[in-house]
Amino acid sequence: MELQTLTYFVVGLSFALYIGIAFWSRASSTSEFYVAGKGIHPIANGMATAADWMSAASFISMAGLIAFLGYEGGMYLMGWTGGYVLLATLLAPYLRKFGKYTVPEFIGDRYYSQLARVVAVVCLIFISFTYVAGQMRGVGIVFSRFLEVSVDNGLFIGMGIVFIYAVLGGMKGITYTQVAQYCVLIFAYTVPAIFIALQTTGFALPQIALGAEVIDGSGTLLAKLDRSLLDLGFGAYTAPFNDKSMIDVFAITLALMVGTAGLPHVIVRFFTVPKVRDARLSAGWALVFIAILYTTAPAVGALARTNMIHTVNGVEQKGTAYKEIPDWFKTWENAGLIAWYDHNDDGHVQYAAGSAFEGKPQFDGDKRGKHGERLVKNPSEGKPVENVAFANEIYVDRDIMVLANPEIAGLPNWVIALIAAGGIAAALSTAAGLLLVISVSVSHDLLKSTFTPQISEKNELLAGRIAAAFAIGIAGYLGLHPPAFVAQVVAFAFGLAASSLFPVILLGIFSKRMNKWGAICGMLTGLVFTSGYIIYFKGVFIAPTVANIPENWLFGISPEGIGSVGMVLNFVVAYIVSYLTPAPPQEVQALVEDIRVPKSF
Amino acid sequence: MENKNAYWRANLRVIAICLFVWFLVSFVFAILLVEPLNNFSLGGYKLGFWFAQQGSIYVFVVLIFFYSWQMNRIDQQFGVYEE
Numbered sequence: 001m002e003l004q005t006l007t008y009f010v011v012g013l014s015f016a017l018y019i020g021i022a023f024w025s026r027a028s029s030t031s032e033f034y035v036a037g038k039g040i041h042p043i044a045n046g047m048a049t050a051a052d053w054m055s056a057a058s059f060i061s062m063a064g065l066i067a068f069l070g071y072e073g074g075m076y077l078m079g080w081t082g083g084y085v086l087l088a089t090l091l092a093p094y095l096r097k098f099g100k101y102t103v104p105e106f107i108g109d110r111y112y113s114q115l116a117r118v119v120a121v122v123c124l125i126f127i128s129f130t131y132v133a134g135q136m137r138g139v140g141i142v143f144s145r146f147l148e149v150s151v152d153n154g155l156f157i158g159m160g161i162v163f164i165y166a167v168l169g170g171m172k173g174i175t176y177t178q179v180a181q182y183c184v185l186i187f188a189y190t191v192p193a194i195f196i197a198l199q200t201t202g203f204a205l206p207q208i209a210l211g212a213e214v215i216d217g218s219g220t221l222l223a224k225l226d227r228s229l230l231d232l233g234f235g236a237y238t239a240p241f242n243d244k245s246m247i248d249v250f251a252i253t254l255a256l257m258v259g260t261a262g263l264p265h266v267i268v269r270f271f272t273v274p275k276v277r278d279a280r281l282s283a284g285w286a287l288v289f290i291a292i293l294y295t296t297a298p299a300v301g302a303l304a305r306t307n308m309i310h311t312v313n314g315v316e317q318k319g320t321a322y323k324e325i326p327d328w329f330k331t332w333e334n335a336g337l338i339a340w341y342d343h344n345d346d347g348h349v350q351y352a353a354g355s356a357f358e359g360k361p362q363f364d365g366d367k368r369g370k371h372g373e374r375l376v377k378n379p380s381e382g383k384p385v386e387n388v389a390f391a392n393e394i395y396v397d398r399d400i401m402v403l404a405n406p407e408i409a410g411l412p413n414w415v416i417a418l419i420a421a422g423g424i425a426a427a428l429s430t431a432a433g434l435l436l437v438i439s440v441s442v443s444h445d446l447l448k449s450t451f452t453p454q455i456s457e458k459n460e461l462l463a464g465r466i467a468a469a470f471a472i473g474i475a476g477y478l479g480l481h482p483p484a485f486v487a488q489v490v491a492f493a494f495g496l497a498a499s500s501l502f503p504v505i506l507l508g509i510f511s512k513r514m515n516k517w518g519a520i521c522g523m524l525t526g527l528v529f530t531s532g533y534i535i536y537f538k539g540v541f542i543a544p545t546v547a548n549i550p551e552n553w554l555f556g557i558s559p560e561g562i563g564s565v566g567m568v569l570n571f572v573v574a575y576i577v578s579y580l581t582p583a584p585p586q587e588v589q590a591l592v593e594d595i596r597v598p599k600s601f
Numbered sequence: 602m603e604n605k606n607a608y609w610r611a612n613l614r615v616i617a618i619c620l621f622v623w624f625l626v627s628f629v630f631a632i633l634l635v636e637p638l639n640n641f642s643l644g645g646y647k648l649g650f651w652f653a654q655q656g657s658i659y660v661f662v663v664l665i666f667f668y669s670w671q672m673n674r675i676d677q678q679f680g681v682y683e684e
Contacts, residue, residue, distance in 0.1 A: 071653060073654065074653030081661050085661050089616045089668050207655060238639070239639075240653075283665050284665035287661060600681075601608075601681060
């Protein structure tokens with residue numbers, strides 16, 4: 001079957017599956033809509049959490065990031081998995097014992113303050129929307145590349161699908177759909193990885209292949225990659241701190257870990273299991289399912305980089321004539337994600353250190369050069385790096401690494417079709433989870449508990465569905481018209497979760513003395529410091545104030561890692577303020593004692 | 602009351618063990634000591650690099666199951682295990 005038809009078939013089949021599940025698991029009460037009636041098996045919840053957690057960024061972008069960062073890619077791998085240890089030991093079991101529906105609800109009750117609850121809702125909505133915009137965009141990109149519909153139409157289709165199962169099924173529908181989506185995405189991710197691992201090293205497990213010898217016996221994969229990168233003027237792949245300093249890697253890893261544990265759409269997944277011990281166990285299963293992808297990604301990254309160097313520079317390492325370059329190169333060039341400028345005018349494509357263009361390539365409409373390549377308006381001077389025979393002539397967008405990998409390795413069409421379905425599953429499952437926490441916050445935290453407490457359960461459920469529909473509309477709008485700050489999303493969402501929500505929840509469980517003044521001051525300090533720092537360097541709504549370079553950073557910590565400093569400030573301020581103000585009332589201290597044990601003595 | 606405090610102390614002890622190992626493999630082995638550890642190898646991996654991109658993740662998984670197992674034991678010991 002032709003690739004196009006095959007892709008339509010596979011993606012269509014996966015959609016039919018999701019919608020079928022949505023009809024089968026419709027929600028009929030607020031408890032089912034909010035927390036799936038607290039009846040999800042811990043292993044199923046682990047799978048759903050993994051799908052919820054692994055977004056378009058994990059599926060599409062992460063291996064590409066690792067491929068170009070080398071060792072430093074480890075900060076994403078550790079940062080996005082280590083948070084589950086914090087979640088399992090410090091948050092999930094106690095919040096499950098608390099037994100209500102939302103994160104702001106816990107903060108509001110524990111700190112006996114509507115103000116604290118509303119601040120938490122604002123953080124939650126901001127974090128979730130910035131995040132969801134990226135997912136919708138991801139759906140659009142996969143559609144446009146594989147199904148040849150425009151990015152915008154792809155996005156509308158994605159919105160429609162999420163609408164059906166999020167609005168109908170609430171948490172219950174989303175959970176079971178996510179279980180299916182996890183299966184689709186993990187299959188789609190690992191199958192090509194296994195193929196490529198086998199081709200290159202003869203070992204099927206990517207985790208083993210990454211540390212193995214290449215098939216012709218000329219050395220280990222990583223040692224060979226190190227050598228060819230050094231020859232091309234890059235730093236070695238496995239050598240630490242080529243691109244980032246030690247303190248920055250440390251801070252970013254910590255911010256991502258703590259941010260992961262503080263993300264509301266992840267925390268709320270642990271409200272859906274029947275028992276406290278299920279919440280602990282479920283975190284372990286979630287991490288098992290996540291680890292399957294996260295330990296495969298570094299192999300995909302290293303193999304993709306190796307294959308790319310090999311294909312572009314050829315066996316003799318002198319470059320490949322543009323006329324003989326494989327089709328995938330041209331396909332992605334047409335999509336604007338690869339660009340070539342023939343700096344030494346030899347008609348050959350060459351890849352080395354240094355940038356071939358001033359910033360990102362700007363294509364000159366659809367004009368073609370003498371070899372048939374797309375013309376670009378902003379080539380760099382094209383000077384080779386010291387000791388390298390040629391200058392870098394290409395730009396490769398790191399987001400294409402996973403999507404192009406099967407084509408680069410020449411894998412069969414059905415594997416490529418699978419990648420499309422997997423990318424869409426990753427984006428949809430995360431988007432649905434985020435949309436749900438937004439709608440629940442609106443219907444439960446704002447309407448039911450703050451503005452219209454007399455609302456009936458039926459109307460609350462209806463309000464939740466309407467809020468979900470609205471949230472999908474806004475998310476779609478953000479995907480269609482991405483505001484300039486979408487690129488800064490990662491830093492922002494994780495920084496805010498790390499510096500505002502995580503410390504307050506943690507102190508609410510582990511410190512009986514912590515009172516509402518401490519919590520509110522701490523939350524605001526973390527929020528203002530972290531967002532101020534990010535805006536100062538990266539500019540959100542306003543232009544950046546100073547250059548975003550290491551010399552200007554506080555302690556050499558980049559905006560991506562500053563959430564960890566914000567978290568420390570939050571803890572310090574909360575402690576000082578709480579000891580200067582009265583202790584929390586007796587019933588709150590009793591609540592803390594109560595959530596610390598699975599059942600009463 | 603006595604029981605409550607003892608239960609909480611037992612929980613904190615398990616958490617402390619888990620977080621100590623968590624910090625050790627990720628921040629110490631994979632970041633602070635990555636350069637010296639890279640002088641050793643594990644198969645075709647440099648050891649520090651392996652901790653950063655593989656090993657720490659495996660340890661995290663084991664830690665959560667260890668925590669879960671230990672807490673079930675403690676729950677039973679204090680009679681707060683949910684049937």
